[in-house]
Amino acid sequence: MSAYDADAIIVGGGLVGVATAIAVAKAGLKTIHLAPTGAPDRRTSALMMPSVDYLIAAGLIDDPADIGHPLTQIRIIDATGRLIRAPEALFDAQEAGLSAFGWNFANARLLERFHSVAATLDGLETRNMGATAFAAGDVGGTLTLADGSTLSAPLIIGADGKSSLVRSAAGFPIHEHQFEQAALVCDLDLGRPIGGTSIEFHYPDGPFTLVPAGDARANLVWIDERATLEAARSSGPEALAKLFAEKSQRLFGSIQLVTPTHVFPLSTLSVSKPGRQGVVLVGEAAHAFPPIGAQGLNLGLRDVADLAGALQGVDRTQRDWADKASESYASLRAGDLARTGTMVDALFRSLLADMLPAQGLRAGGLWALRLLPALRKQAFTIGMGNR
Known part of the structure; x- marks a missing residue:
């Protein structure tokens, strides 16, 4: 035995x-x-x-639409104000022959x-x-x-x-490795819905990302120095909503917080x-x-x-x-x-990165992704975790 x-x-x-x-x-x-x-x-x-397909094949979920929201586009906006800035880029799942890059789940x-x-x-x-x-x-x-x-x-x-x-x-x-940056997360209601587009505003200390969560709701992931995030969090919901509108370049009308904010330290x-x-x-x-x-x-x-x-x-x-x-x-x-x-x-x-060579490489990389379909397809494959 x-x-x-x-x-x-x-x-x-x-x-x-x-x-x-x-x-x-x-x-x-x-x-x-x-x-x-x-x-x-x-x-x-x-x-x-690929992860959604695994969940379905493993019997962990049935139809992703029952509990999730499709991610059909990724939009990247360089908001750094640096000397060398990347172009705005929009990636569409249809380019990869997909109805969606993935799904956002609670x-x-x-x-x-x-x-x-x-x-x-x-x-x-x-x-x-x-x-x-x-x-x-x-x-x-x-x-x-x-x-x-x-x-x-x-x-x-x-x-x-x-x-x-x-x-x-x-x-x-x-x-x-511990980073100085942390992440602030919460859910927002937007005056203008973002549909199925995940939108990343790239700032000097990290991205400010809105992820579709159905209807007019979006999940916010804001990465910045921890002191900056804690100061913003302590300013109260009304001031935070105004700050979020500014950081999203007022593209989505009025913004309201619908969940408490949480700040997490970042590390690898x-x-x-x-x-x-x-x-x-x-x-x-x-x-x-x-x-x-x-x-x-x-x-x-x-x-x-x-x-x-x-x-x-x-x-x-x-x-x-x-x-x-x-x-x-x-x-x-x-x-x-x-x-x-x-x-x-x-x-x-x-x-x-603050160094000009790094800024140039990053901007050049986004230009290449924007203009070269073969490179963009390869980026889709790597980013989605295809094996």
Whole structure:
């Protein structure tokens, strides 16, 4: 009789954690998901079409129109006032032969949908409890729970965010960089709707982005120095609405705040190898980026898809199956994580660059994207996460 409590244990109750638990259980593993209830997630996620296609294929959603809003265009406006400025650029999904680049979903609605799917799986046990310690073994390891009990499995999956207990206790080295910038997020009602167009105003300290959220509503993601954002936030809703109208160049009429504002610090985090010895890291436990290029949850879902592929390709009658699965997962993820990390870091730093050569390169790049269809098509492929 096995000394293990399950084949796999997933730690972390966010979107990637629940998606992982579902994928692992559907792969035929006896699965325990440690998912303590957290505060409501009022953020949204822009998922590109490959991610949406995965959600549909994995049975996590049915019709994206039931819970999301299509992103049909991306409009970029250089509002930096720098000596060398980029041209305004408009990218249309129809150029890529698509009805939409992706869909914008409310995280809370996605999570509700994922939970409803998880509840139908016999091989998945979900516990409303977190882990307080992890002791890695030769393969997998043992988790100590909040009530003092322990659970062990040959495959341990950390989906527990930037401050991952699993990653730290298993000794995965990280590369991390803290930015001076932070992000302010909230929902707005606009006097003139933006339809399906995501609009990015690029300012010297970061973009001011409006993402379609249906009807006249838009999700705001404003990146700037944290002190600037906190000062704006403390000025009150009326002053904030006026500031938002100015930063959006008064293109959308009156603006009203419909949710509280939240400010999040920005950083990058990565591991050189997201799996070894039966321990696997997914989502922000393995990688975290500023909200640029809509890569966060998209990358996490690609983690889930590759983990499912690694599990399908391993012979679980072998004693070392979990070790082989974690190594296979790390190999599958290596290229995507390296490409995406480099792309997002370069894009974010280019937005903040003050040096004239960097400004010129960025402006020239947007001119090239605007004028060269082949280059624009390649940019669509990279940005959407096509593999």
